[in-house]
Amino acid sequence: MRRYSAWSLLKAGLSEQRGWEPAWRDASPKKSYDAIVVGGGGHGLATAYYLASQHGMTNVAVIERGWIGGGNTGRNTTVIRSNYFFPESTRFYDFSLSLYEGLSRELNYNIMFSRRGMWSLAHDRHGIEMLRRSANAMLRNGADVEYHEGDEVRRRIPGLNPNPRFPVLAGLLQPRGGTARHDAVAWGYARGADMLGVDIIQNCEVTGFDIRGGRIAGVKTSLGDIASERVGVAVAGHSSTLAKLAGFRLPITSYALQAFVSEPMKPVLDTVVLSPATGVYVSQSDKGELVLGGALDLFPSYAQRGSLPALEQAAGGLIDMFPQFSRVRLLRQWAGIVDVVHDSTPILGESPVDGLHLNCGWGTGGFKAIPAGGFCFAHALATGQPHPLAAAFTLDRFSSGALIDEAAASGIAH
Ligand SMILES: Cc1cc2nc3c(=O)[nH]c(=O)nc-3n(C[C@H](O)[C@H](O)[C@H](O)COP(=O)(O)OP(=O)(O)OC[C@H]3O[C@@H](n4cnc5c(N)ncnc54)[C@H](O)[C@@H]3O)c2cc1C
Numbered sequence: 001m002r003r004y005s006a007w008s009l010l011k012a013g014l015s016e017q018r019g020w021e022p023a024w025r026d027a028s029p030k031k032s033y034d035a036i037v038v039g040g041g042g043h044g045l046a047t048a049y050y051l052a053s054q055h056g057m058t059n060v061a062v063i064e065r066g067w068i069g070g071g072n073t074g075r076n077t078t079v080i081r082s083n084y085f086f087p088e089s090t091r092f093y094d095f096s097l098s099l100y101e102g103l104s105r106e107l108n109y110n111i112m113f114s115r116r117g118m119w120s121l122a123h124d125r126h127g128i129e130m131l132r133r134s135a136n137a138m139l140r141n142g143a144d145v146e147y148h149e150g151d152e153v154r155r156r157i158p159g160l161n162p163n164p165r166f167p168v169l170a171g172l173l174q175p176r177g178g179t180a181r182h183d184a185v186a187w188g189y190a191r192g193a194d195m196l197g198v199d200i201i202q203n204c205e206v207t208g209f210d211i212r213g214g215r216i217a218g219v220k221t222s223l224g225d226i227a228s229e230r231v232g233v234a235v236a237g238h239s240s241t242l243a244k245l246a247g248f249r250l251p252i253t254s255y256a257l258q259a260f261v262s263e264p265m266k267p268v269l270d271t272v273v274l275s276p277a278t279g280v281y282v283s284q285s286d287k288g289e290l291v292l293g294g295a296l297d298l299f300p301s302y303a304q305r306g307s308l309p310a311l312e313q314a315a316g317g318l319i320d321m322f323p324q325f326s327r328v329r330l331l332r333q334w335a336g337i338v339d340v341v342h343d344s345t346p347i348l349g350e351s352p353v354d355g356l357h358l359n360c361g362w363g364t365g366g367f368k369a370i371p372a373g374g375f376c377f378a379h380a381l382a383t384g385q386p387h388p389l390a391a392a393f394t395l396d397r398f399s400s401g402a403l404i405d406e407a408a409a410s411g412i413a414h
Helices: 006-014 042-055 087-101 103-107 125-140 150-156 182-195 236-246 308-321 323-327 370-383 388-393
Strands: 035-038 060-063 118-122 146-149 170-174 199-201 206-212 215-221 224-227 231-233 252-262 272-275 280-284 290-300 330-341 347-350 356-360
Touching: 035 042, 035 215, 035 370, 042 060, 042 182, 042 356, 042 370, 060 182, 087 103, 087 125, 087 370, 087 388, 103 182, 118 125, 118 150, 125 146, 125 170, 146 150, 150 170, 182 199, 182 370, 206 236, 215 231, 231 236, 231 370, 236 252, 236 330, 236 356, 252 308, 272 308, 280 308, 290 308, 290 330, 308 323, 308 330, 347 370, 347 388, 356 370, 370 388
Parallel strands: 035 060, 035 231, 060 199, 118 272, 231 356
Antiparallel strands: 118 170, 146 170, 206 215, 215 224, 252 290, 252 330, 272 280, 280 290, 347 356
């Protein structure tokens, strides 16, 4: 596989873009692998990449029932941040952020990481207390954060309504936060993994597990049975379905989460803004579209559609914060099925079946976790032990009671 460079781009341009090779092979399944990763989203692909690059395991398959990145990884609003409350969470998400910072170079693939900063706004005294508490926790846990009063927030965020229905009293800025191109993250990891020998098998659904004496022996798929003594499942909103196939239940509820994109405009917004009180967050993509997100549809669902009230709330919140966007037309809307755990902390580790590992529970925030999630999950699959950064995220916290309740602590509701 050829490496990409400024020179290779120029050469391709001069030869009318002929001669590009596919970025990864379309592999057919072999009879057996040293490890199988189910789910070709960011987490599955990153896991395969790190299995090969960090642990020398190259006889690995990623099995994806549709196309890679077609799940939540290609449907999210691309926000990257590490503004959590508990040390376990901040350490993990900050590590992810630092991997993101070097990812384009590591993968030789431009993931368009833009460190444009992320603002969380406070609109009342309770909100201010939450921001101050978050700032103190982040500083103690070693993450970058700045607390600013309302005037400074209005000075720094271009176009923010000076007189909204909910006044902006303060803001928390994480300068290292930002966005990245979501498809590129999936494609970059896929290309990196493929270059190291991993088989990426698309249009292949896992329909069951081969479990012998409580140990995993392989997976059943729409393209036939494949043997492996190590299987990692990274299927986000479908984790409960796969767990059922393996004979256990997970503390996960699946909901639809929507995103909305406007028509493209000239650059007007150079940061990410979240307003919990109005129920919306927004950034502007490199193409110029406003990218909006809001609340979950609060009923369990596997339908990747979403409902109108979430759209109304997000659009209302946007116009309250930026009235000048009221004439901008929304072009597209879609939803993804997210895997929500009640403490809003992921599950990374072994399942009740020996050799069958789980990577799930990312809820509405797992895009930013892809590099660290893949890194730690690869460690668990290769060594059989949780990575120290993810040791607190194992499934047994639901029996021991050692929950990491980010849902209550950092105001990250899902
Ligand atoms: C609208 C929206 C906005 C979001 N915004 C953000 C954000 O701004 N920042 C952030 O950090 N996170 C965000 N998220 C969350 C984030 O997108 C996810 O947490 C993350 O992408 C999960 O990655 P994944 O690889 O685990 O799952 P996915 O990318 O969903 O990959 C799972 C894959 O498993 C496959 N699969 C399922 N069942 C099977 C089967 N039986 N056999 C084989 N394959 C199977 C699916 O087809 C899918 O491709 C958002 C999510 C949504 C929906």
